[in-house]
Amino acid sequence: VAVVFGVPFPRDFLIDISSTLVVKRECAARNKVKFAAATLQGRALTWWNTQVATLGLAVTNGKSWDDLKKMMLEEFCPEEEISRMEDELRHLRSKDHDIAAYTNQFNELILLCLDVVPSTKKKIGQYIKGLPSYI
Secondary structure: OOEEOOEEOHHHHHHHHHHHHHHOOOOOHHHHHHHHHHOOOHHHHHHHHHHHHHHOHHHHHOOOHHHHHHHHHHHHOOHHHHHHHHHHHHHOOOOOOOHHHHHHHHHHHHHHOOOOOOOHHHHHHHHHHOOOOOO
8 A cells, every 4th residue: 555645545545445335335325434534544543533623523424425535635645646547537448358457447546536527427428438449
């Protein structure tokens, strides 16, 4: 796991925690932020505790999963890295007929590039755009 500013890089953390949340189907949408916050360490935990102290526990735990992702990316991910990931998503194409690898990479990037594909319709369009023309 890469480390940025003394915390696990948001891309790795958000992908790992998102995968865990998918596996833990009993984790309701309203509990995703609580679950993710409980896994924070170091500077990320200090940042979260500051959010709780500033906004209150009910407000911070009431944030949506997308809100938490956006907050973490804004706090811990340099703007140039966000731009790089957004460009990567916009130009992502399936290679070597490996649709599974393309799908996995696409799913990882849409977790982090919330502004590039803000709706289901745009996600589908972006996904199809990267598929080989014979499909």
